[in-house]
Amino acid sequence: MLLATAVNASAQDVEEEEEERVAIVDSAHQLRLGFDVSRILFNQLQKDKEERISYELELDFYWRKDLYIVAEGGWGNASLNYPDLAYKSNNIFFRAGVNKSLLPRLKQNDWDMAFIGLRYGVGLINRSNANYTITDSTWGTVSGTVAGAGLTAHWIELTGGVRVEIAKHLFLGWNMRGKFMLNAKQFTELPPYNIAGYGKGEKNTVFDFNVFLSYALRWDRKHIPKPRE
Amino acid sequence: MTKRHTIGVISFLLLSGVSMAGNKSNDGRSPCLEPRRYFLKLQTMTAADTGSAGVAVKLPSPVVGYVDTSIDSFYYGNAAQSDFQGPLSAVADSTRWFIMADTNNRTLLDTITFYYERKPVFLSTACGYAMVYSLKNIVTTNYAIDSARIEKTEVTNATDVIHVKVFYKN
Numbered sequence: 001m002l003l004a005t006a007v008n009a010s011a012q013d014v015e016e017e018e019e020e021r022v023a024i025v026d027s028a029h030q031l032r033l034g035f036d037v038s039r040i041l042f043n044q045l046q047k048d049k050e051e052r053i054s055y056e057l058e059l060d061f062y063w064r065k066d067l068y069i070v071a072e073g074g075w076g077n078a079s080l081n082y083p084d085l086a087y088k089s090n091n092i093f094f095r096a097g098v099n100k101s102l103l104p105r106l107k108q109n110d111w112d113m114a115f116i117g118l119r120y121g122v123g124l125i126n127r128s129n130a131n132y133t134i135t136d137s138t139w140g141t142v143s144g145t146v147a148g149a150g151l152t153a154h155w156i157e158l159t160g161g162v163r164v165e166i167a168k169h170l171f172l173g174w175n176m177r178g179k180f181m182l183n184a185k186q187f188t189e190l191p192p193y194n195i196a197g198y199g200k201g202e203k204n205t206v207f208d209f210n211v212f213l214s215y216a217l218r219w220d221r222k223h224i225p226k227p228r229e
Numbered sequence: 230m231t232k233r234h235t236i237g238v239i240s241f242l243l244l245s246g247v248s249m250a251g252n253k254s255n256d257g258r259s260p261c262l263e264p265r266r267y268f269l270k271l272q273t274m275t276a277a278d279t280g281s282a283g284v285a286v287k288l289p290s291p292v293v294g295y296v297d298t299s300i301d302s303f304y305y306g307n308a309a310q311s312d313f314q315g316p317l318s319a320v321a322d323s324t325r326w327f328i329m330a331d332t333n334n335r336t337l338l339d340t341i342t343f344y345y346e347r348k349p350v351f352l353s354t355a356c357g358y359a360m361v362y363s364l365k366n367i368v369t370t371n372y373a374i375d376s377a378r379i380e381k382t383e384v385t386n387a388t389d390v391i392h393v394k395v396f397y398k399n
Binding site: 146 | 232233235236239240243244258265266295298316318319320321347349351353354357358359360
């Protein structure tokens, strides 16, 4: 009987916590805009003959039950400049998906999170003319030009990361991403050296990392009065 | 353990993994690890007693080389041989080889001219482009050679392929 009472009491506690948690989750909206600060560093670490510049922004909106709707975008350019192969490319990209926080919010102003997420990404790419040279040790060298092209890349991503509120409304956090190209066949003939938002164009699978500094806007949800009985 | 501690532990573990992976990865242009020149493979044959397939025959002391370059031979062997491979010219649409079947009988020297189309193909950003060839025709002299035929038109990185069979007189 004692055991039954204890179990009953425990179940009641859980239900109360759950009710309280639902009240926390549904009490406010949050829209967070982030900028990938790691790109500022990586963009400086370029070599003379290889260049990969990119910028990334992230917008996430708290929906409900630890679920965030995410939109990301950015732009960048890349170049390869070797005697045997030289070309450039630039692109913009967009990603959309969701993040699911694995750590529930503990109180009203707790927005720290560790999450996993899923994205669909698309990149619109302009590739310049490419100059190539084939060295033939017997007869000499052959040079040629491959015409530039407009390309579209589609990929999906699995991501995970954290966001911590380091000051009021200001967040710092990181994402790890595994990216999988969906239309790799389009990139067998001279892929861009780098696709901003994705990574090396000739790789079907890419691992990537971001460090986001974000600012959050919050507002209360509209109170909907209960209908009178 | 508080929520922030949990996030801190997750961050530490994953960032350690990332930094180790970053140290191992070569972020620059990778070295080219595949061949950038493709070779034509030729087999010497004699006509079979029946049918048209022929049988491979080893030339007793062969020398094979280019006619039109300063590099005279790319195969100079004392051992008998029936399979030879050498490059086609990437700067012209034909290449001429000479084949001497036996260094002890220099009158048995023939030339064989390969006519082809060239096509540059992209290998990778590490390796750039390579030339592949599509054989169109073969012309030979007939001192020792009876005839020749194209077995496989595309000269690419494919292995275990005989592109041309050269039939010697019996």
